[in-house]
Amino acid sequence: MEQVTYKVSEVEHLERIDKLLSSMNEEWSRSQVQQWIKNDLVVVNENVVKGNYKCKTGDTITLTVPEPEPLDVEPEEMNLQIYYEDSDVLVVNKPRGMVVHPAPGHVSGTLVNGLMAHCKDLSGINGVMRPGIVHRIDKDTSGLLMVAKNDMAHESLVNQLVHKTVTRRYKAIVHGVIPHDKGTIDAPIGRDEKDRQSMTVTEKNSKDAVTHFQVLQRFKDFTYVECQLETGRTHQIRVHMKYIGYPLAGDPKYGPKKTIELDGQALHAGVLGFDHPRTGEYLEFEAALPKEFEEVLDWLEKRS
Secondary structure (H helix, E strand, O other): OEEEEEEOOHHHOOOEHHHHHHHHOOOOOHHHHHHHHHOOOEEEOOEEOOOOOEOOOOOEEEEEEOOOOOOOOOOOOOOOEEEEEOOOEEEEEEOOOOOOOOEOOEOOOOHHHHHHHHOOOOOOOOOOOOOOEOOOOOOOOEEEEEEEOOHHHHHHHHHHHHOOOOEEEEEEEEEOOOOOOEEEEEOOEEEOOOOOOOEEEOOOOEEOOEEEEEEEEEOOOEEEEEEEEOOOOOOHHHHHHHHOOOOEOOOOOOOOOOOOOOOOOOEEEEEEEEEOOOOOOEEEEEOOOOHHHHHHHHHHHHHO
């Protein structure tokens, strides 16, 4: 079992504990957190509480996360946006709001559920919970993902990620006006010791992380950028842009809350390129911005 300790901040004062905990990790559903509370796995200031407990500034929450139970992942018919598919690989455009793979308490409605209904042959390297998944993007990030349909393809794609030969370009809207046209952020990322559900730039238990960015358009108090990943750390773009003082707009974890009309961070994985595992041919795909992202850009342009 993993134990997570969290200190309630001023902005979270009077927030329900079940809502607060479920917002800390996209793989924790609210119903699952409520069950943990019922099972006395959540204590506040060393006292057992109920699911409707309203947190107070300075409260120390301790959550004991139980070991996940083996789950049967069920196929679900979905209208997936498949950009490419053959006997080895598949490229899919994940919509905003969809979780990539199932987790305890969140076993349906994920991309993996839809992929299992779409095709029966997915690599088994990552096990039953994440068949075929080579890399992932956050729930509220939209865009392109490559999926392996057999173990040979999986190993090849992972090897390309390790050797930094995969092209991954993201569009993002950030707070503030970036004065320079482009730049590179080279700063190691690791788990935040003060908040175990967040990542941060740190020298402790970290891995190297490099993000290149280019300004596409400046607005009154926001900037529209394209970021290219050289490495693929958890929350890398979100953490790096915050680190240099330009956090992503709409990001509930790393940026100011509720500054734009978008549920979650303004981040879209728009370009994905890799060498085909079998033929070696370089393939590259581009997915247009989602409608809601375009609407935010239009709104920013009008108010500027």
